[in-house]
Amino acid sequence: MENSDSAIPPPSVKKKNVTPINPKIAELTESRQELFSRIQNLKQDLQNWRMKMDTQVKVHRDELSELKKSLNTEVDQLRSEFQELRTTLQQQQEDVTASLRNLGLQDVSEEPKGAEGPKNVEMAQNLMEDESKETHE
Template sequence: MADADLDPAPSPPAVVPLPSPPKVQFQPLGDRITELNESQSELLLKLQGLKQDLQNWRSKLDTQVKLYKDELSDLKKALNTELGQLRSEFTELRTTLQMQQDDVTLGLKNLVIQDAPEQTEEQKNLEVEDGLEKPEARSSGNSQLD
């Protein structure tokens, strides 16, 4: 730190010379204004062309959207019509099937009623036969035990 105290006062920073600005050649003011007006006119023409293109594009897009909406509307109507027809046909089919099921059920009930007396007689015959077989089975069973 003692060394720092012995140093003389700092010198001011060195002045660096600034580069000289490039020399600009100025066109006559009238020529420059004319050039700017021409550029402005070209830009306005381009802008008008772009606006016209945008309007045409929007018009075409609106036309397409309208056509698609109309087509979708027609498809929706056709679909609803077909759906109504299918529902009607399904209801008719359900009714027909229910009637057929009722007819089959009734027919089966009639068959059961007609077959019931015959089965009863057959069952009686089987029971009589079973009754006869049972004592034989018992006697043969008894003989084996003896």
């Protein structure tokens, strides 16, 4: 019988082993709850951060879109102004050529004769300068 009695631990030994388990379970449960709470807070922080980032991205995209529209408008306006300048310059060139022809002078490109060409061009330039001075005075 000693064998059977020695195999069964006395009741006091069982209580010692069981008693420390309950506080450990309670501690682990509390620790688990704290971790769960921290995870929930981190998830909420992440969600808030994402919303803020989405808002900022939208604002920046809108600003960039407005800047792009503005720049495109300015570029179109500049193109139009340059086209007007080009047309005006072509018209002035045609007017000068017509004036030279009306004065009996030929265009340099039409006169390959040499010495008279530069003389005629110089005279025409002088006449144009004189006309320009008269209109400004």
